[in-house]
Amino acid sequence: MLSLSYPDVYSKILYVLAGFSVPIHIFGGYCILLKTPKIMKSVKWALFNLHFWSSFLDISISLLAQPFLCAPVFAGYQLGILSWIGVPTDISELTIRTLYMLVPISIITMFENRYYILFVQNGYWQYIRYPFLMLNYFAGLTYCIPVYLDVPKDQEIARRKLFNKYPNACEFASDKSLVSVINFGDTAWTRLRDNALTFTLLVEIITFVVLLRVKMNRALKTSISGDTLRMQKKFIKALNIQIAIPILVFFVPTAVGVLIDPVKDEQLQHNLIFIAVSFHGVISTILMIDLQKPYRDVFLSIFGCYRLAPVKHATTLF
Incomplete structure (x- = not known):
């Protein structure tokens, strides 16, 4: 275990x-772009948006950058292929931090899409949804600009x-001249900004999840024909599982890190977190692919003995 340091x-x-x-991400993108049935057309691009940012974060950590951080300050260097072509470490590190914000924003976009399509297409929300989404993406994309401006010019x-x-920072680095210093510790303003944005995104996710659940339950009780709503409820349930389980991956290495001596094995803790997040x-x-029947059928038709049949009814989607 210590060798991971x-x-x-x-x-x-x-x-x-x-x-x-990488092959799994490519296949997932192929399914969404080319094998999404017409009945799921309204969710196609929101689902692809979520898939794209999640995949980009994975690939950035595991293949492109491979950040090797040196606590207790925000410093380190990269081991991935970006280091081979001379991309500055601070650029790749700050890009990954931005992706950390864009993934939850894409989750919000996914839930907002379902809420709008199902319940409020003719309500007031249609006038503010685009400014709301644009503000979220603006906050995510500009999140690291202040951090970048504070990067020391003379490394x-x-x-x-x-x-x-x-003196013990980056003790496992073979060449400490590769270390890039982003900053020397979070200021009160940095912590406030990070916590405020994280809290805001969490509240937005919870709000849309609750709204969808409440509206869906009410609609199922009052609707004469609930087949479409039941189909959508299954889709949202599958989406909740698709999002919730990977989120747990973020917490497992953090929990392990609490049990590890932070002074002795801090490098191990950082590496475990990045491995899990990747x-x-x-x-x-x-x-x-497993939870959404159209994509599961595509997988089985290519890699199994299953013959893909045309979709005839909405209720066969899940």
């Missing part, structure tokens, strides 16, 4: 995960300051 072992594990996950001086203050999207993709 070393860059070479950590990098090889991420490459293995990338080799496993040689920044590294000297880092190792003078924390795998969250592929779990989501596998669940999507």
Whole structure:
């Protein structure tokens, strides 16, 4: 287990995960873009948006950047293929932090899409939904601009300051001249900004989940023909599972980290978190293919002995 603290072992594990996950991400995108039935047309692009950002985060960590962070400050270097072509470490690190925000924003977009299509197409929400979504994406895309502006311009001086203050930082790095210092610790303003955005996105997700559940239950009780609503309820239930289970992947390494001596094995803790997060999207993709019948049928028709039949009724989608 302690060997995961070393860059070479950590990098090889991420490459293995990338080799496993990239084909699955590609197949998931293929299913959404080319095999989504017409009856699911309204959810197609929102589902692809979620798939794209989740996959991009996975691939960025496991293949492109492979960030190797050196706590207790925000510093480190990259081991992935971006380092081969000379992409600056600070750019790739801040891009990954931005993707961390775009994934939950894409989840909000997915739930908002279902809420709008099913219940409020003719309500007041149709006038504010696009400004609402645009504001979310603007916040996510500009999230790291203040951090980038604070990156020390003279990295040689920044590294000297880092190792003078924390002699054991990046102790597993074979070449400490590769270390890029992003900043020397979160300020009160940085913590406030991060926590405020995270809390806002969490509240939005919970709000749409609750609204969908309440509206769906009411509609099923009052609707004369509830077949379409029942189909949509199954879809949303499958979507909840598709999103909830990968989210748990974020918490497992954090919980393990609490049990590990943060002074002795802090590098191990960081590496475990990145390994787990790099795998969250592929779990989501596998669940999507398994839980959504049209995509499951495509998979079985290609890799199994199942003959794909045309969809005749909406109730056969799940």
